[in-house]
Amino acid sequence: MAKKLMKGCEAIGEAAIQAGCRLFFGYPITPQNEIPEYMSHRLPQVGGTFVQAESEVAASNMLYGAGGSGERVFTSSSSPGISLMMEAVSYMAGSELPVVIVNIMRAGPGLGGILPSQADYFQATKGGGHGDYRCLVLAPWSVQEAADLVQDAFDLADYYRNPVLVLGDGLIGQMMEPVEFKSGRTPCKPLAPKSWAATGCDGSRPTNIVNSLFLDPEKLEQHNVKLKAKYDAMVRDEVRVASYFDDADYDMLVVAYGTVARVCSTAIEDLREQGLRVALIRPITLFPFPYAQVRAAAERARSVLVVELSCGQMIEDVQLALEGTRPIHFYGRQGGMLASPDEVAEKLRSLVATREVRHA
Amino acid sequence: MAKKLMKGCEAIGEAAIQAGCRLFFGYPITPQNEIPEYMSHRLPQVGGTFVQAESEVAASNMLYGAGGSGERVFTSSSSPGISLMMEAVSYMAGSELPVVIVNIMRAGPGLGGILPSQADYFQATKGGGHGDYRCLVLAPWSVQEAADLVQDAFDLADYYRNPVLVLGDGLIGQMMEPVEFKSGRTPCKPLAPKSWAATGCDGSRPTNIVNSLFLDPEKLEQHNVKLKAKYDAMVRDEVRVASYFDDADYDMLVVAYGTVARVCSTAIEDLREQGLRVALIRPITLFPFPYAQVRAAAERARSVLVVELSCGQMIEDVQLALEGTRPIHFYGRQGGMLASPDEVAEKLRSLVATREVRHA
Amino acid sequence: MSQIVIDRDLCKGCELCVHACPQGILAMGREINAKGYFFARVAEQKRCIGCRLCCITCPDVAIQMRVSGTMYHYFSY
Amino acid sequence: MSQIVIDRDLCKGCELCVHACPQGILAMGREINAKGYFFARVAEQKRCIGCRLCCITCPDVAIQMRVSGTMYHYFSY
Amino acid sequence: MQNDVIIAGFGGQGVLLIGKMLAYAGMRDGREVSWLPSYGPEMRGGTCNCTVVIADRPVGSPVVQHPRAVLAMNLPSLDKFEPLLRAGGVLLINSSLIHRDAQRGDVTVIKVPATEVANQLGNPRGANMVALGAYIGATSAVSVEAVEALVGETFAAKPKLVEANLTALRRGIAIGQELPRKGAA
Amino acid sequence: MQNDVIIAGFGGQGVLLIGKMLAYAGMRDGREVSWLPSYGPEMRGGTCNCTVVIADRPVGSPVVQHPRAVLAMNLPSLDKFEPLLRAGGVLLINSSLIHRDAQRGDVTVIKVPATEVANQLGNPRGANMVALGAYIGATSAVSVEAVEALVGETFAAKPKLVEANLTALRRGIAIGQELPRKGAA
Amino acid sequence: MPETVVFSRPQALAAVHTHYCPGCTHGVIHRMVAEVIDELGVRERTVGIAPVGCSVLAYNYFNTDFHEASHGRAPAVATGIKRARPDLIVFSYQGDGDLASIGMAEIIHCANRGEKVTVVFVNNAIYGMTGGQMAPTTMPGQVATTCPLGRDVSQAGHPVRVAELVSTLRTPAFVARASVHTPLHAVNAKEMLRRAFRHQKEGACFSLVEILSTCPTNWGMPPAEATQWLEKTMLPYYPLGVFKTPGGADRAPAPLSAQEAACRTT
Amino acid sequence: MPETVVFSRPQALAAVHTHYCPGCTHGVIHRMVAEVIDELGVRERTVGIAPVGCSVLAYNYFNTDFHEASHGRAPAVATGIKRARPDLIVFSYQGDGDLASIGMAEIIHCANRGEKVTVVFVNNAIYGMTGGQMAPTTMPGQVATTCPLGRDVSQAGHPVRVAELVSTLRTPAFVARASVHTPLHAVNAKEMLRRAFRHQKEGACFSLVEILSTCPTNWGMPPAEATQWLEKTMLPYYPLGVFKTPGGADRAPAPLSAQEAACRTT
Numbered sequence A, B: 001m002a003k004k005l006m007k008g009c010e011a012i013g014e015a016a017i018q019a020g021c022r023l024f025f026g027y028p029i030t031p032q033n034e035i036p037e038y039m040s041h042r043l044p045q046v047g048g049t050f051v052q053a054e055s056e057v058a059a060s061n062m063l064y065g066a067g068g069s070g071e072r073v074f075t076s077s078s079s080p081g082i083s084l085m086m087e088a089v090s091y092m093a094g095s096e097l098p099v100v101i102v103n104i105m106r107a108g109p110g111l112g113g114i115l116p117s118q119a120d121y122f123q124a125t126k127g128g129g130h131g132d133y134r135c136l137v138l139a140p141w142s143v144q145e146a147a148d149l150v151q152d153a154f155d156l157a158d159y160y161r162n163p164v165l166v167l168g169d170g171l172i173g174q175m176m177e178p179v180e181f182k183s184g185r186t187p188c189k190p191l192a193p194k195s196w197a198a199t200g201c202d203g204s205r206p207t208n209i210v211n212s213l214f215l216d217p218e219k220l221e222q223h224n225v226k227l228k229a230k231y232d233a234m235v236r237d238e239v240r241v242a243s244y245f246d247d248a249d250y251d252m253l254v255v256a257y258g259t260v261a262r263v264c265s266t267a268i269e270d271l272r273e274q275g276l277r278v279a280l281i282r283p284i285t286l287f288p289f290p291y292a293q294v295r296a297a298a299e300r301a302r303s304v305l306v307v308e309l310s311c312g313q314m315i316e317d318v319q320l321a322l323e324g325t326r327p328i329h330f331y332g333r334q335g336g337m338l339a340s341p342d343e344v345a346e347k348l349r350s351l352v353a354t355r356e357v358r359h360a
Numbered sequence C, D: 001m002s003q004i005v006i007d008r009d010l011c012k013g014c015e016l017c018v019h020a021c022p023q024g025i026l027a028m029g030r031e032i033n034a035k036g037y038f039f040a041r042v043a044e045q046k047r048c049i050g051c052r053l054c055c056i057t058c059p060d061v062a063i064q065m066r067v068s069g070t071m072y073h074y075f076s077y
Numbered sequence E, F: 001m002q003n004d005v006i007i008a009g010f011g012g013q014g015v016l017l018i019g020k021m022l023a024y025a026g027m028r029d030g031r032e033v034s035w036l037p038s039y040g041p042e043m044r045g046g047t048c049n050c051t052v053v054i055a056d057r058p059v060g061s062p063v064v065q066h067p068r069a070v071l072a073m074n075l076p077s078l079d080k081f082e083p084l085l086r087a088g089g090v091l092l093i094n095s096s097l098i099h100r101d102a103q104r105g106d107v108t109v110i111k112v113p114a115t116e117v118a119n120q121l122g123n124p125r126g127a128n129m130v131a132l133g134a135y136i137g138a139t140s141a142v143s144v145e146a147v148e149a150l151v152g153e154t155f156a157a158k159p160k161l162v163e164a165n166l167t168a169l170r171r172g173i174a175i176g177q178e179l180p181r182k183g184a185a
Numbered sequence G, H: 001m002p003e004t005v006v007f008s009r010p011q012a013l014a015a016v017h018t019h020y021c022p023g024c025t026h027g028v029i030h031r032m033v034a035e036v037i038d039e040l041g042v043r044e045r046t047v048g049i050a051p052v053g054c055s056v057l058a059y060n061y062f063n064t065d066f067h068e069a070s071h072g073r074a075p076a077v078a079t080g081i082k083r084a085r086p087d088l089i090v091f092s093y094q095g096d097g098d099l100a101s102i103g104m105a106e107i108i109h110c111a112n113r114g115e116k117v118t119v120v121f122v123n124n125a126i127y128g129m130t131g132g133q134m135a136p137t138t139m140p141g142q143v144a145t146t147c148p149l150g151r152d153v154s155q156a157g158h159p160v161r162v163a164e165l166v167s168t169l170r171t172p173a174f175v176a177r178a179s180v181h182t183p184l185h186a187v188n189a190k191e192m193l194r195r196a197f198r199h200q201k202e203g204a205c206f207s208l209v210e211i212l213s214t215c216p217t218n219w220g221m222p223p224a225e226a227t228q229w230l231e232k233t234m235l236p237y238y239p240l241g242v243f244k245t246p247g248g249a250d251r252a253p254a255p256l257s258a259q260e261a262a263c264r265t266t
């Protein structure tokens, strides 16, 4: 298909349809209303089904039912709505259901505000629900990447039989950029038939049961160990990360994800014109987090700046990656305030004073 | 009062009453049913009110209303029920409401099982809900300590105007131990009148509004910064940690919390009789986590063993504390399986082989 | 004798009062107010019967009614 | 002629069938089964009228009914 | 010094109750105690057990993998816990319901015909008291005074029961003491 | 080379639309573009704006704090964005609604009587097209061909509108070009 | 001659401009609630609960203490407040998405427990704040952003009638439906609010008043037209009146007669 | 003479021992659901949904594919399944805590959307699995572990009547209440289940059958006594019968007459 100028939310919806998803269950919330709205008019056109759920709790449990039936399905919401899905997400992870959930993050806590934020990082990556489980978390920084990652999300969900979370912020959802959907795209993972799905049993196999209950603790522990092995496999095989401005040597490394990383890249471009030597590394998968890559990139620098639209959440993963080998600085904005390139540049410049960054 | 043999759940309920709490809103779930059951017969005796909510979602929002009215109030649940409270917890943190929430953890994810677990550590300490917020998290290891911490929890909640989470496991809830409630106990924090509570306004002051919505991002950012400052104050002033067997030198340090720490202490006693030099450090506050204390204790040892009833969650905070200065080993059981003293001792002995632990 | 007082800046120009007035004595003005709305005005004060329907209708409490002397209420409100 | 067959090990000894039988031909036994329950037994097979009420009542599907030849059904089930 | 025991049997045999009484008695003796029940799936019937620890220092692990004593009131319990008993520990078997011998040779085995004794005493529901007594007699985990006083309190409501249960308890203690005290925990 | 502009005005003035048209035109010229609307509280009325970036390389920050151009369709917008304009940037003022002068001396100021012009052309709703033209005329951020083709598409449904809007657009372009091209972005 | 003000802003209503769209009847309902609070003389001990919805800022519009509840949970918050402070007059103000969609469990159980609170339920047949999505109360065929072809009852079912639903609970309560699309309807609506708050003041029972309201913006029509659309489209489906009084008879339907029950029309 | 088996375990019911207490009528209801599935010949395309409650293990007791839903959300899970695979026969099996307490919003909206699924609602007036806490359906004065002095309607309200509540929704549905405390009641209950599943098979409508059931364990009485307690205590409050048929009339209550409405008895 030709390039089209699309809102992030619409591109996400279209990407799901391109990925063969024909089911959407969701509940309105700003700043992602354009996703359910888009699905409500597009799905019927392609023989799909759109259901406006009575709540996010219901939507996430409809996801459970549809996912357990072996169909591709997704839902989207924003921060408070995602919090209401935590029990169901834990159930879906425990029952190993392949579903896709999009969180267009807004500022919190509580009702907070509707402007962009990245303050749901912990919830997404460490598991906001109960029990030992992990969601694979993808964080796009452009509308095109959002469209691409959403399609991959369905393949990854099917491959691992695990919920995949696409973590965007209000900017991604609301901005328009050119998007291209390649026709005849091949899945990013080999896909097996869903013989485990509960779709009726003619007796030729034992009944399929979608379930996370194990009354026998030994069985449940085996199940936990099995899940852990799956998460370890993700850590081994699914890390995605992008590096910028790292061709030449650099003194300082910026770590950022999502649209904020674009703000940082612009800031760095300006600084480099002024002779400052700064590079950027952008985690694309937040779980699994690119610990090794960030460590390696950081060791080429004298110090590291983490930029987030939060009080500092991803920075803990950066600390885990660096183990104190480099000083880590932080620049964050909250409440829906956006970090501008100038602010980030200013922060980086101020660190020059700390002598950690040298002029070329 | 004289010592009484009490179930952990009952001691928790009685402690709330001793702390002046006269309101309980909750929903049944094993293994903490004895808490609502105890409150349902005790509260009426002391002129209090017990309400069985229709769900944990409702219970947590009743907590919001009662807390916003300036009354001491608490609820209790277990893992899946706590996940359903995540939106309200984020609201209560955002609205700065003093409430107490008890989580008697069971095995997950999903419906999982009803036996003891510690797999909700991330949810409790990093914030399972959306947005930048923190709950103060207390983890007792005995019935007596549960009773004491629950009483402190109400004082801490009032002092910081923040939700306080008491994190116990099935063992704490179900076991019986002697408990003593000291009469005339003094609050662990100075308590100010709750002039902010929404209790009716005669015009002598502006109306009090319990709220977490800030449409103006600058105002919301200020609010986030204010909350962050509060959490920093907790980190500065509220860390609680206990050390054992650290009088003499030791080669290995065990880090564990809750009842598992008691299992470890027994294991260590046996090992010490056999001449192994092992110490134990037990975080009592999980947020704020005793980073400095764990670091200091670890630096006296050659290596560290973290023991949890999970696939490994607190271990990340230990890694953040140690910054790679000591090798960290892990022993975990899941699914409701309990670590026994012998298993832990065996694990420690096996590490002797690694030459990290030396015989005296 | 009843008198209608419309607060020009509270008015959002919704015209509901104009439709509500049984006497048709309210009309929209040609000026715009601080909020950028054409606001309502009283065209023929004298014909007002004091029914308060415009007051009751106004979603923005932009209409006040004053009466000099006592006056008959068509309905209790 | 109808015949009642009670599976001793499925029975939980709840006695509901004993109360359900209009002929009162079922009774609890004095033995206990694998599950540790005193299980039900047919006291007077001959007087069974084939109403199936015991079968319908049993929560544990412990009661089977066999008939030799055709037989009249008191009610459709 | 620490005493610990796993008491196990059918739901109806009152094993949780005698476990609690043991813990209470330990308290009376001024020692540290913990009582930990098995809480299985929310399901009906089946067996249950509790672990009681009585110690001079604060109780470490309330979970005891290899107890110093096991009181088995029914066969499944014996099968499950006999292997876990510490070498040199005490194994009490309710011989009224359990018709097999102990398999361990490295422990003190005490057969307690709890039900018979109770029936003889015309107190059929007192079998658990006999068993409790036997454990105390064999291990002196708690003082006889403490436990007797406790029986008094527990059944204060029904004086007749107090007497009946005290008798059952004392018969049990006697049975427990009768035996060679080798390797008792 | 990068062009970026903040277009701001009342809800009804169609500023989001001309922003999108600008982005589309940029695409036609084969350049990278981004369009970012202000999405405020879910509330009615008030002003709105959008940021359009047109660049040769992939667009970095879609958020532009100091834009190379500002197109202010009403007074509040001028007040808000004039101070943010880059030195040497282009400031377009809808002089039909804004009756104050620019305060900045270090930028190219272009007064566009958008509403009058549109009215003169008998196309009162075309004021935003005039303004868009003026911006393009002053900055040549996009090619005239691209934007004209786009107008054709946008109003394809109503051929009459196509003509009317093309005229408005061209008048705007002329206005934009008329001026000293110093320091245009 | 002495001049007296016979109509002006009630004391319980803050003297501020609201953010509501021109002609949105949320404003009328706000004012009448405030008038009733004044009339009953309970302003100083009244605590309101704002929903998540266009009326989320109600906490700025009333001269009383307020809570801002999470979406749909206002009845639970109200329960918490009233149980903590039975001396307070507690009311929640909720839209139809808030109360009838996400908040359905909370409103049913709050009513069923008979919490002595008052619920002002504003039914405008749409999600206003989020920009016009379908509500459970959206009319058949009505266009919304999530039912662009109009509500299809075969997919989304029929509109939920809250007054009817709540009135069938056995627990005593006062339940009514009113409208504010004309001033005379508003006069009646105020009487319903008066009765609801009076029941609470007397500690009698739970009370809920469903009030039909307009959303000109998301209905896509001028305010005056919106009032006519309400009259024409909503009134026939949402009958006005009192559905339940605390002393009144049980409103639950009885089982069908044998032959009604037998009919297998599908 | 040839011997024929006229009563035995249905094919859709797994040949396993259940964990249910002696005399618990969950077992009877399981069997009858299975019998109906066999009769309609839909076993191979039936998917069940187990609740969280004593029947949580239903997924082991039926010979059909199954989902285990989170507490109260079975109707949402059913919606997800049916919308994904309209060709499947989907039923949820739920207790009263699951459906009428935490799951109230989900059941109301599933019914209101008219999802073509069947809900088997087992009302035993208590929380069985967690050990006898009060349910929304617990009878006035009935003792439970969270109402040790018996349900106090002034604090906890009156028992929720689900069949009545759901039948008042406008969307066509089949709604009935039955009981299994005697074999003849069970025969009628099975007929109701038969009609419910047939409506689904024909794609007609949503169907819900509320079935009164005993919990001897938590009621604290022998099974036979429990059936009498049900007859004596529950039947008068929970009338049996069909409450709504897809073709039948609207069951919602109309506004009260003027003078009924006026009565201010409190």
Ligand SMILES: Cc1ncc(C[n+]2csc(CCOP(=O)(O)OP(=O)(O)O)c2C)c(N)n1
Pocket: A027, A028, A029, A030, A056, A080, A081, A084, G052, G053, G054, G055, G071, G094, G095, G096, G097, G098, G099, G122, G124, G126, G127, G128, G129, G130, G135
């Ligand atoms: C948990 C959660 N889900 C969704 C939203 C988004 N949201 C805000 S208001 C609203 C609905 C408002 O509609 P209604 O209740 O009818 O009130 P109205 O705006 O029409 O007055 C929604 C879905 C939210 N804030 N929180």
Ligand SMILES: Cc1ncc(C[n+]2csc(CCOP(=O)(O)OP(=O)(O)O)c2C)c(N)n1
Pocket: B027, B028, B029, B030, B056, B080, B081, B084, H052, H053, H054, H055, H071, H094, H095, H096, H097, H098, H099, H122, H124, H126, H127, H128, H129, H130, H135
């Ligand atoms: C979110 C959540 N809350 C609470 C529970 C605990 N719980 C399990 S079953 C149950 C209620 C069971 O009662 P009911 O639905 O009436 O079914 P019954 O056991 O009586 O058949 C509860 C509260 C849970 N598992 N999950």
Ligand code: SF4
Pocket: C006, C010, C011, C012, C013, C014, C015, C016, C017, C018, C039, C040, C057, C058, C059, C060, C061, C062, C063, G023
């Ligand atoms: S009703 Fe009020 S707001 Fe509307 S036009 Fe009249 S005065 Fe203005």
Ligand code: SF4
Pocket: D006, D010, D011, D012, D013, D014, D015, D016, D017, D018, D039, D040, D057, D058, D059, D060, D061, D062, D063, H023
């Ligand atoms: S009804 Fe069934 S389970 Fe009960 S006693 Fe009779 S045969 Fe046994």
Ligand code: SF4
Pocket: F044, G019, G020, G021, G023, G024, G025, G026, G054, G124, G128, G129, G214, G215, G216, G217, G218
């Ligand atoms: S959107 Fe609708 S409900 Fe909201 S303020 Fe505007 S008119 Fe009123």
Ligand code: SF4
Pocket: E044, H019, H020, H021, H023, H024, H025, H026, H054, H124, H128, H129, H214, H215, H216, H217, H218
């Ligand atoms: S507890 Fe009650 S509902 Fe559960 S199985 Fe036993 S009798 Fe049945």
